[in-house]
Structures are given as structure tokens and as C-alpha cells.
Amino acid sequence: xxxxxxxxxxxxxxxxxxxxxxxxxxxxxxxxxxxxxxxxxxxxxxxxxxxxxxxxxxxxxxxxxxxxxxxxxxxxxxxxxxxxxxxxxxxxxxxxxxxxxxxxxxxxxxxxxxxxxxxxxxxxxxxxxxxxxxxxxxxxxxxxxxxxxxxxxxxxxxxxxxxxxxxxxxxxxxxxxxxxxxxxxxxxxxxxxxxxxxxxxxxxxxxxxxxxxxxxxxxxxxxxxxxxxxxxxxxxxxxxxxxxxxxxxxxxxxxxxxxxxxxxxxxxxxxxxxxxxxxxxxxxxxxxxxxxxxxxxxxxxxxxxxxxxxxxxxxxxxxxxxxxxxxxxxxxxxxxxxxxxxxxxxxxxxxxxxxxxxxxxxxxxxxxxxxxxxxxxxxxxxxxxxxxxxxxxxxxxxxxxxxxxxxxxxxxxxxxxxxxxxxxxxxxxxxxxxxxxxxxxxxxxxxxxxxxxxxxxxxxxxxxxxxxxxxxxxxxxxxxxxxxxxxxxxxxxxxxxxxxxxxxxxxxxxxxxxxxxxxxxxxxxxxxxxxxxxxxxxxxxxxxxxxxxxxxxxxxxxxxxxxxxxxxxxxxxxxxxxxxxxxxxxxxxxxxxxxxxxxxxxxxxxxxxxxxxxxxxxxxxxxxxxxxxxxxxxxxxxxxxxxxxxxxxxxxxxxxxxxxxxxxxxxxxxxxxxxxxxxxxxxxxxxxxxxxxxxxxxxxxxxxxxxxxxxxxxxxxxxxxxxxxxxxxxxxxxxxxxxxx
Numbered sequence: 001x002x003x004x005x006x007x008x009x010x011x012x013x014x015x016x017x018x019x020x021x022x023x024x025x026x027x028x029x030x031x032x033x034x035x036x037x038x039x040x041x042x043x044x045x046x047x048x049x050x051x052x053x054x055x056x057x058x059x060x061x062x063x064x065x066x067x068x069x070x071x072x073x074x075x076x077x078x079x080x081x082x083x084x085x086x087x088x089x090x091x092x093x094x095x096x097x098x099x100x101x102x103x104x105x106x107x108x109x110x111x112x113x114x115x116x117x118x119x120x121x122x123x124x125x126x127x128x129x130x131x132x133x134x135x136x137x138x139x140x141x142x143x144x145x146x147x148x149x150x151x152x153x154x155x156x157x158x159x160x161x162x163x164x165x166x167x168x169x170x171x172x173x174x175x176x177x178x179x180x181x182x183x184x185x186x187x188x189x190x191x192x193x194x195x196x197x198x199x200x201x202x203x204x205x206x207x208x209x210x211x212x213x214x215x216x217x218x219x220x221x222x223x224x225x226x227x228x229x230x231x232x233x234x235x236x237x238x239x240x241x242x243x244x245x246x247x248x249x250x251x252x253x254x255x256x257x258x259x260x261x262x263x264x265x266x267x268x269x270x271x272x273x274x275x276x277x278x279x280x281x282x283x284x285x286x287x288x289x290x291x292x293x294x295x296x297x298x299x300x301x302x303x304x305x306x307x308x309x310x311x312x313x314x315x316x317x318x319x320x321x322x323x324x325x326x327x328x329x330x331x332x333x334x335x336x337x338x339x340x341x342x343x344x345x346x347x348x349x350x351x352x353x354x355x356x357x358x359x360x361x362x363x364x365x366x367x368x369x370x371x372x373x374x375x376x377x378x379x380x381x382x383x384x385x386x387x388x389x390x391x392x393x394x395x396x397x398x399x400x401x402x403x404x405x406x407x408x409x410x411x412x413x414x415x416x417x418x419x420x421x422x423x424x425x426x427x428x429x430x431x432x433x434x435x436x437x438x439x440x441x442x443x444x445x446x447x448x449x450x451x452x453x454x455x456x457x458x459x460x461x462x463x464x465x466x467x468x469x470x471x472x473x474x475x476x477x478x479x480x481x482x483x484x485x486x487x488x489x490x491x492x493x494x495x496x497x498x499x500x501x502x503x504x505x506x507x508x509x510x511x512x513x514x515x516x517x518x519x520x521x522x523x524x525x526x527x528x529x530x531x532x533x534x535x536x537x538x539x540x541x542x543x544x545x546x547x548x549x550x551x552x553x554x555x556x557x558x559x560x561x562x563x564x565x566x567x568x569x570x571x572x573x574x575x576x577x578x579x580x581x582x583x584x585x586x587x588x589x590x591x592x593x594x595x596x597x598x599x600x601x602x603x604x605x606x607x608x609x610x611x612x613x614x615x616x617x618x619x620x621x622x623x624x625x626x627x628x629x630x631x632x633x634x635x636x637x638x639x640x641x642x643x644x645x646x647x648x649x650x651x652x653x654x655x656x657x658x659x660x661x662x663x664x665x666x667x668x669x670x671x672x673x674x675x676x677x678x679x680x681x682x683x684x685x686x687x688x689x690x691x692x693x694x695x696x697x698x699x700x701x702x703x704x705x706x707x708x709x710x711x712x713x714x715x716x717x718x719x720x721x722x723x724x725x726x727x728x729x730x731x732x733x734x735x736x737x738x739x740x741x
Contacts, residue, residue, distance in 0.1 A: 573606025
């Protein structure tokens with residue numbers, strides 16, 4: 001039996017392997033390295049063992065070949081040996097095709113030309129040709145006909161193999177042997193999964209074929225289908241949600257064998273579909289499975305399920321109910337599952353539950369990791385509670401998560417920075433909060449890099465270091481520099497800091513230079529320097545240093561991104577340098593960068609600040625033509641124009657110009673011969689350049705641009721988009737008038 005299993009799990013040598021499939025599919029990993037079974041006399045017993053599930057197939061073959069069955073043991077044994085020979089022949093030939101070794105396959109019992117001619121016909125013609133060939137054969141060779149035709153098709157033409165399967169798999173008179181059908185399905189579906197030209201219609205037909213085969217196998221002789229698990233997995237990957245659910249219901253209705261790994265794939269897909277009921281049903285089936293269950297994989301699927309938002313309003317209640325059901329099934333949670341539950345509670349502002357789960361992990365001996373503390377720090381930020389940061393730090397030290405954990409130290413100082421940027425200074429100055437960052441930093445890391453930059457601020461309190469002091473990571477050092485830029489220094493101090501920072505990059509400082517590998521610090525310098533009339537001209541120096549980095553630098557200095565150019569344009573427009581701002585926009589386009597929504601709103605805000613209503617409205621129209629809708633930031637920018645009558649005149653003129661342009665375009669299109677199915681204009685507008693442009697950090701003003709979202713993106717600002725799709729321009733202008741007032 002073991003040899004037969006190996007032959008079923010060999011990967012075709014001419015098919016490209018899919019690592020994700022190999023990792024999650026049972027019997028595909030270690031056994032796939034076995035090339036071909038050694039066929040010895042002892043294999044005969046394994047072949048006969050396989051006949052236990054193919055007994056009905058054997059009975060069909062005996063009847064089909066007109067073999068006379070007798071009550072005498074001798075003739076029954078002879079019939080069994082003949083059936084065993086058929087199975088042996090199929091398995092040996094199929095294994096060779098599956099391995100890409102076809103030189104030892106015996107020729108089919110009918111000419112290959114006859115097979116090719118038969119498979120080229122439609123369904124009705126194929127069945128008629130089959131009947132003629134079947135009748136012409138000697139009775140003893142008839143059981144070989146289906147197997148030989150399928151083996152030839154698998155070797156020569158996968159499309160014809162699929163056609164033959166589709167035509168004969170359900171025909172009661174043909175009675176295709178089940179073991180051969182399942183092997184052929186595995187081969188055909190594996191081949192189509194690696195094909196770049198397989199259309200969705202083919203997968204829909206395969207889906208229907210597999211479902212009908214599973215149902216008819218059960219209904220015809222009461223035997224449970226032993227469909228290869230990889231067949232089910234590949235169908236899952238190439239089916240829409242409706243077909244996935246139908247496949248699952250069919251397999252369970254007719255009691256097909258599904259291994260736990262396959263059920264986890266169903267569970268993940270149901271989670272993705274937004275069907276927690278079906279996902280939990282698959283999980284119950286996993287728990288009830290008689291097979292060995294790898295619970296690490298199951299817990300991973302449970303974690304995905306617990307983080308899925310199924311309902312915008314009731315998501316937390318639903319997730320809490322799912323967590324209760326999972327625990328009642330007896331699935332012991334790991335830290336990843338507990339982290340998902342803690343994060344759900346923090347996002348729902350249920351900090352008491354989050355703390356209770358955190359303590360539960362400790363009581364059960366589950367080691368809390370960096371992610372756990374990062375989630376709790378997110379809760380501290382949501383509450384703007386600096387004392388909670390101190391408590392989390394002490395708990396992490398007691399657990400041994402600190403001191404030698406740069407990632408957690410980065411989360412600690414980043415949380416203090418974000419709280420400081422979003423909390424009313426009150427009695428505590430922003431400079432005092434930067435000192436708090438320095439205290440946390442100095443407790444675990446070497447302060448020498450900060451001293452070399454001149455940004456380390458000694459605390460009035462003594463600092464007790466914990467354990468050995470480590471070197472800061474580039475991320476941690478960047479956060480400290482950002483904190484100084486945002487909270488502490490004056491504009492003149494920031495100017496001096498930038499010169500020192502650039503000198504260390506030129507000298508290839510082993511720690512400081514590595515922070516220039518991303519654009520975060522450069523953008524932060526540009527934001528702070530651009531807010532002051534005495535320092536905004538340094539923007540050109542920062543930009544030039546990014547475009548022309550030192551040749552001797554071992555670190556690859558980050559090039560300006562769309563966000564970088566947008567910040568520079570914003571700086572020039574804010575300081576009344578219209579020509580310089582327009583030149584920056586022109587340089588962006590010359591370098592092939594696509595303006596994003598932040599850039600367009602920056603341009604509109606710049607013109608609006610200069611009270612140029614017509615230029616602002618023209619920029620807004622250009623933004624809409626670039627497929628970016630008007631949003632709340634656009635309205636906020638336009639609201640800076642004091643003369644509302646002039647603004648409405650600009651909107652009316654723009655609407656009239658659009659009507660004239662559309663009329664001109666229609667005249668051109670009427671005289672343009674039809675060459676493409678899609679007009680060139682539509683094709684151009686349909687191009688997606690977002691893959692080549694880094695995602696921007698959305699903002700509408702210099703205040704928001706410097707709000708700290710440059711480095712940290714744990715929370716996205718909600719898109720406060722305003723609908724601007726009115727049916728005609730008069731209504732649109734009226735809508736603008738109401739929105740601006």
C-alpha cells in the first residue's frame with residue numbers, strides 16, 4: 001500500500017512546483033522526492049490491498065470483459081489476479097507519466113491515430129467511436145481500453161485528457177475505474193494549475209466534474225470517494241465563493257475524506273469570504289477528524305479568523321463569541337491567538353479585557369512577546385496615557401523582554417513621541433516629553449550616537465541602566481532624531497542639526513548613516529525647515545543631498561519619493577514662492593513620478609492661499625482628470641479663498657470649458673477610425689501607476705504633515721471623502737457653494 005501511495009503523490013517533473021501548496025498539503029513534501037516505486041513481487045500484496053477500496057471497480061471490469069464468475073475458489077482467485085494486473089499496469093504507467101519518464105510505457109492496445117481521432121470529436125461522436133472500438137476488441141482486452149486511452153491523452157494532450165474525462169466519467173456503460181479517474185483528475189488539475197493560459201471556464205468545468213463524480217460515486221455503489229487532497233486544494237484556489245461553498249457542501253454531503261490540512265484551507269477561505277459560520281463548521285470537522293492534527297497550523301487559521309472584521313458595528317461581539325466557541329472546542333491558544341484577542345480588545349477600547357487576557361497568558365505559562373507589548377502600547381497611545389507606558393516598561397523588564405530588545409525599546413519611545421504630538425502640552429512641555437524619550441532610551445541603549453548629533457538631553461533624574469547597554473538600531477535612532485525635530489529644537493537648532501547629520505553621513509558613520517536609507521528623516525527635516533521663512537530655502541539643499549549622495553557612502557541613500565517632492569512643493573507654496581513650487585511639480589513630472597492626492601491638494605492649497613481662485617479650480621479639475629475625487633482636504637484648501645463670488649465664477653467657467661472640451665473630443669472621435677476595442681483615452685486613464693509609487697502619508701496642511709505619521713503608520717487616518725459626483729454642473733456648483741459655507 002505504501003508504494004501505491006507514493007505513486008499518487010509524485011509531482012510531475014514538467015510541472016512547476018508551488019511551495020505554498022507543498023507546505024500545506026499532506027503527502028506532497030517528503031514523499032515527492034521519491035521518483036518511482038521499485039516494482040517487485042512483494043508489491044503484489046500492496047496492490048491487492050488497494051483493491052479493498054476498488055472492489056466495485058473490479059466487479060465492473062469483470063462484467064465488462066464478459067468474464068465468467070464461478071463459485072469455485074480457483075476461478076475467483078484468477079479473476080482477482082486479473083483485476084490486480086490491471087491496477088498494477090495502470091499504477092506503473094501513470095507513475096512514469098507523472099515523473100515525465102514515458103519511454104517504458106507500453107503502447108496502447110489500439111492505434112494512437114484512432115485514439116487521437118476519437119478524442120477530436122464532440123461528446124456524442126466520442127461515445128459512438130468508443131462503442132465501436134470497444135465492440136471490436138477481444139473481451140479480454142476491453143478492460144484496458146479506458147486506461148490506455150487516458151494514459152495516451154495524459155502523455156500527449158492534456159486538453160484531450162480533460163475532454164475524455166468529461167465525456168466518460170459519468171457514463172454508466174463505460175464504467176471508468178475509480179482509481180484511474182482520481183489519478184487522472186489529479187494530473188489534469190495539476191497541469192492546468194501551472195498553465196498560464198487556462199481560462200476560468202475550464203476551472204468551472206473541472207469544479208462541476210469533480211462535484212458530479214463525488215456525488216455519483218456515492219450514489220452508484222455507496223463507496224466513499226477518496227479524492228486526492230491536492231485536487232480539492234487546487235479547486236479552492238481557482239473557484240469563486242459560490243463554487244467553494246458548493247464544493248464543501250458536496251464533499252461533506254457525500255462523506256468524502258478530507259484531511260485536517262485541507263480543512264484548514266476551507267477554513268481560511270470561508271474567513272476570507274466573510275462566513276464565520278462555515279469557518280467554524282470546518283474547525284469542528286478538524287477537531288472531529290480521526291487523523292493526526294497539526295495544531296500549530298490550526299491555531300494560525302484561528303488567528304486569522306479572530307482578526308477578521310465581519311460586521312462594522314458588531315465586530316467585537318462577533319469576535320468574542322468566536323473566541324468562546326474556539327476555546328470550548330478544546331483548542332489551546334498560543335500567544336499569536338492571544339495577541340489577536342488583546343488587539344481586538346484594545347481596538348474596541350476594552351482595556352480591562354485586554355489586561356485580563358494579558359495576565360491569563362502569564363498564569364498559563366505562555367511567554368508574552370514583543371508584539372504583545374506593542375499592542376498594549378497602542379492602547380496607551382489611544383488613551384494618551386504616559387503612565388501606562390511606564391507600567392508596560394516595568395512589566396516587560398520583569399518578564400525578561402527587556403533590555404536587549406531594540407524593537408520593543410523603539411515601540412516605547414515611539415509611543416511617547418506619538419502621545420506628545422497628539423496631547424495638549426498643558427503643564428508638561430513638549431521639551432519635557434522629549435527628555436522622557438531620552439530617559440527610556442538611555443536606560444537600554446548607548447547614548448553616544450545622540451551625543452555626537454548633539455541631541456541628547458540630560459535628565460534631572462538619575463538613570464538606572466538595566467543590564468548591558470546595546471547599540472541602537474537604525475529605526476530607534478531615527479525615532480529619537482524625529483522626536484528632537486518634532487518636540488525640542490528651534491528652527492535654527494534644526495538647521496544646525498541637519499548640517500551635523502549630513503556630515504556624519506558623508507563620513508559614513510556606522511550608525512547614523514544607516515538612518516538615511518529611507519526618506520523618513522529627510523522628509524521630517526523638510527517639514528520642519530519649510531515652516532519658517534528663514535529656513536525654508538534649505539529645502540533645496542536637502543533635496544540636492546538626496547539626489548546627489550556622497551560617492552563614498554556605503555549606505556544607499558534614499559532617493560526623493562512622491563511624498564518628498566510634495567513636501568518641498570508645499571514649503572514653497574506656503575512661503576509665497578509660486579514659481580518655485582510650480583517648478584517642483586514640473587520636475588516631478590519630468591522624472592516620471594505620478595502626482596498623488598496629497599500633491600494635488602498641496603497645489604490647490606498653495607493657489608488658494610495666494611487667493612488665485614482660477615488657478616486653484618483649474619488644479620482641482622486636473623486632479624479629477626487624474627482620477628482623484630474631491631475630498632474634505634480639497635474643500636478645506638478652497639475655503640482659504642476669501643472672495644467666494646470669484647471662486648464660484650471660476651467654478652462656472654471651468655464647467656463651461658469642460659463642456660467645450662467634451663464637444664471637441666466628440667468631433668475628433670467621430671472622425672477617428674475604430675482601431676481598438678477601447679479608446680486610447682480610456683486605455684490611458686485605466687493605467688495603474690500606483691505599483692511604482694510609494695504610498696503617501698495623507699495630509700492636508702503643514703500641521704498635519706508634521707503630525708508624526710511620517711514614520712509610524714499603526715493607524716490610518718479615516719478617509720473623510722466627500723461625494724462630488726453630481727449629475728450636472730449647476731448642481732455641482734450649488735453643492736460646492738453649500739459645502740464651502
